[in-house]
Amino acid sequence: MKNIQENIESITELVIHKIGNPVSVMVVLATLESFGIRDKDVFEDYGFVSLSDLAKHVFKDLKGRNTDTLKNESELRKAKKKNALVPVSSYLWMKTKLLVQFYPLGIFHLLPIFLQIASIIVFGYSLWAFIGFNIVQSTSVVFGVIIGLIVSGGYVQVLGRQASFYWHHQEFKKAKMVVNKLIKSGIKGLLLTFLSIAAVNFLFNLYPFSFILITCVYAFLIGLLLLVSAPFHTIRQRWVISLAILLATAIALFLKLYTNTNTYVTHWAGIGVAIIVSKLFLEFFFNRKKGFYTAENLRPKKLMVIYKNYRYFFYGTLIYVFIFMDRFLAWSADIDLTHQFIFLYEKDYEIGMDIAILIFFMLAGVLEYAIASFSKFLDIKQRNTLLINKKVFNKSLFRMYLGHISLLILTALVTTTFIYLLITQPWGYEANFGETLDFISIKVCVLGGIGYLLLTWGMLNSLYLFTLDSPKGPLRSIIIACLVNLVVGFILSRTISYEYSVVGMLVGAGLFMILTLREIIIFFKKLDYHYYAAY
Template identity: 25%
Template sequence: MTKTNIVSFSYYHDQKNKLQELADEITHSSKYLEDRYQIAALLESMGWTDDLAYKTFGVEDVFALAAEVWELIQQRVAVSPYSPQEKGQAWHMFLELLKSFLRGMIFALPMSISVLAMITLKFSLWSYEYFTLELATSIAIGTILSFITVGGFTQAIARRGFFYLYQGYYNMGRQITFFFIRWGYIFCIAMCCFIYLFNFVFNIYPQNMFVYIALYFFFLNSIWLSVTVMYILRRELTFTGLIIAGIGLVYILKTWVGLDIIRSQLFAIFLVSGIGMALSLYYFKHEEKKGERGIAPKLPRVSYTVYAVLPYFAYGFLYFLFLYIDRVVAWSTNQEYMPYFIWFRGDYELGLDYALLVLIIPLGFSEVLLNKFMLDIEVFQKRFWAFETDKMNQTFLTKYYRILFVIITISVVSAIVTIFFLLYLNQRYYEVAGKYLITGHVTYFTLFVSCIGYVILAIGLMNAVILFALSQPHFINRVLILAILANMGIGFVLSRWVHYSWAVFGLLAGSILFSVLSTKQVRNIIVKLDYYLYAAS
C-alpha cells in the first residue's frame, strides 16, 4: 500500500467515524425519525450550515449531509422489543428522584433564606425592616423592575443554555448563556436611561429616590442572572452559599464597620453578583476541560435563536408581571397618605413575603413528580402498539390526574404548616423580645389570602413545566395573559372600592384562572399525546 493510499484510507476512516458520531447525536436528540428532511431540520437547529457541511464532510450542502446520515441510520436499524425495567435500576431511579426533590427545594432556598433573615436579623441582602418609606418605596420599585425585566433573559438562558449543556456542548452553552447575559445587561442599562428620562420629564420621584431605584435595579439584575447560570450548571448550593455570605457581609459592614445599611447592602450585592458571574465562567471552563461530546457545530444564526426562545422569554416576563402586579395595584391606591404615585405598604408586602414559604415544599415535589411523569412517558409508551394510541393517552391522563391530586395535597399541607409555624414563631418572638413579629390585621389578611393563592398557583406552575417539556410554551403564555388581566382588573376594583389590601384577591383570582385554564390545556394535550410527542421529537 502506497503512502497516498494510507493517507486516503486514514482520511476515509476519520470521516466515517465523524459521520457515525453525528448519527449518534441525531438519534439521541430524536428517536423517531421520519426521513432525511427531518434530519436536515435537526442539523440546521444544531448549527450546521452548507459551508460547515462541505468543510467537514465534503458534501454539497446540509441536505446532502442529511442524506448521508439517513442512509447510515437505516443501515443499523433494528427492532428492539420492550424490556421491563430491571430490579437493579430501581435504586438508581430512587436516587435520581431524590436529587430532583432536592434540586426543586434548593432552587427556592435563596428565597427562603432571605425571608428567614428578615425574621431574625431584620434585614436581608436587599431589604430592611426599618427603612424609611421613601427608601422602601425606591428599593421595592427597583426590585420589582429587576424581576420583570430580567425574567425573560433568565428563561432564555435556562432553555437554550441547558439545551446545549444536556447534549455535552459546554462551549456552545457558555457562548449562548453569556450572549443572553450580555443583552440582559444592555437592556438593563437601556431601562435605567429610559426610567431616568421618564422621571426627568414627568418628575414622579425626586432625584435621590431615583438613584436608589436604579442602583438596586441594576445590581439585583446581575444577581438574578447569576442565579440562572448556577441553576443550569446544577450549582444551586454554591449560589445559596453566596447569598448567605452576602447577608453575613451586610451584618459585618453594618454592625462592626459602622456603614449605613444602604452602603452595606449595595457593596454586598455588588460583590455577590460579581463573584457569581466569575464562578459561572469558571464552572463553564471547568466543564469544557472534560471535553465536548462528538462534533461541536457552530451556534445557529441569531435570528433562529431569538425565534426559538421567544415564547420562553415571553413567559419569564409574563410570570413575574403576574407575580408582582397586585403589589403595584395595592401601593398605588390613594386611600391614605400618598405623596407619590406608588407608595410602599410594608404590612401588605410582609404578608406576601411570608406566604412565599408555602411554595418551597411543593416546588421540590413538583420536580420529582414531573421527572417521573416524563420518564414514564419515555419508557412506558413502548408497551403500546401504534393502533393503541387512545389507550396510551388515557393511561397517561390518569397518571396526570394522580400527580395533580398529589401536588394539591402537598401544597395544602405546606400552607397549613407554614401558617402554624409563623403563628408559633410570632408567639415565641413575643415571649423573647416583648413584641410580636407579625402585627396588624393587614399583614394577617394578606398572609392568609396569599397562602391560598400560592397553593393554587403551584398547580399552574406544574402545568407550565409539563407544557414546556412537550415544547408547547405558547399555550401557557395565553393563559398567563388572561391571568394577569384578572389579577390587575379584580385587584384594582376591590382595592379602590374596599381597601388597598384587597388587591391580594386579584392575585387569588389570577392564580385560580391560571391553574384552571392551564390544567385544561394540559388535559387537551395529553388526550392527543401521541401527536404532541411526535411534534416534540
C-alpha cells in the same frame, strides 16, 4: 504519514459521532467545517489538497461500512434506551426513588431564599432588605428588586430553554455562546428599562433623583444576579447559587455589623460578590467541558433563537408581572399615604404576602419532582406501549398528572398548617419580630396563600406543556390572568380597601389555573401526537 492516517481516522470517528450515516458529501463537508478545519491546513494535517477532497474521502469510507455501525450519539442513546425496557413492576419503586431525589432537591435549591429569611429574622438584615429602612427607602429598594426580577425573567426563561438544547446535545461552545449572549441582552434590557424610568420621572417629577438611582442600582444587581445564576440550572450545578449567596450574605453581614459602611453599599457589595463568584465559576466550568467544536460562523442565529423562544420570553416576564401586580395596586390605593408619590410601600400588606409566599416556596419541590417524573415515564411508557394502545399511554400519564396534583394539594395543606402555627403560636411571628401580626396582614396572608396555590398549579400545568414545546396555551392564559388581576384588584382596592387588591391576584391565579388545566386536558388527549411532534 502515520500522524496523517491517525488524523484521518480520528476525524472520521468524529463525523460518525456527529451525524452518523451521511446522506451526501455536502453534509460531510459542512460537518468538517463545523469542526473548525480550515482549507489551508488540510494538506498538512490530512494529506489532501482541499477540504472538499477530504470530505469525499470520508464519505466514500463511510459508505463502504456497515450502516449499523454508523450511528451518531443521539441514535446510540436512543438505541440504548430502547433496549432498556423497564418492567411495570418497577414503576412504583422508580416513582418513590424520583420523589426522594427530586422533592428535597427542589426545596434545597431554595436555600438562598430561606437563608435570607433566616438572616432577616436573626439580624433584621438580609442581602436586599433591612428593617431599619423608612417607608421611602423600603419602597425604593423593593421596587428595584421587583424591576430586576420582572425585566430579567424573560431572558432567564429563554436562557434555560435554548442553552439546555445545546447542552443536552453536548454542543458546549454553542451553549456558552447562548449564555453569554443572553446575559448581554438581559443587561441591555435592564439599561433600557432604567432609561425609560428616568425619562418618565424627569418629565413628571414623580420621585427624587436619589430614589430612582437607588432603585436602578438594586434592579441592575438583582437582575444581573438572576442572569448569571440561571445557567446553573441547565448545567445542573445549582449548588453554586447557594454557595455564592451564602458567601455574599456573610460578607454583607460583616460589613453591616462590624463596619460603618452605608447599608446600601453593604447590599451592593454582597450582591456584587455573588455575581462575580457565579460568573467566574461559569467560565471555569465551560472552559473545562469538551464537546463538539463550534466555529464562529456557526453561531446560533439570532432570529432563529427569537422565533423559537419569544413565547417563553413573554411568559417568563408576565409571571413576575402577575406576582407583583397586586402589590403595586395596594401600595398606590391609600391616597393619604401616597399623596406625594404614585405609590409607597405598604407594610401590613407586604408582610401578609411575604408569609403567604412560603406556600409557593414549599411547593417548589413538587414542581421539581413532577416534571422529572413526567419526563422519565413519558420516555419509558412510549417504549413499553404499542402504537395501537396510544389511548392507554395517554390515560396512564394523565393519571400520573392527577397524582402530582394530589401531592401539590397535600403539600399546600401541610405548609398551611405550619403558617397557621407561625401566626398563632408564641414562638412564631411575635417572638421573632416583637409585635403581633395585624388583622390586615392575616387577611392578606389567607387570600394570598390560596392564590399562590392556584398559581403554582397553573405553573405546573405550564411546565408540563413546556416539556413538549407547547407554550401557546400558557402564554395566552397568563396574559388573560394578568388583565383580570389588574381589573379586579384595581376596582376592589379603590372601592373597598387597599388590601382587597389581593382578591385580584386570587381571581387571576384561579383563572390561570383553570385555563391551563383546560390546555392540559386537551394536551393529554393527544399526548402521543405532542410527544412525536416535539422530537
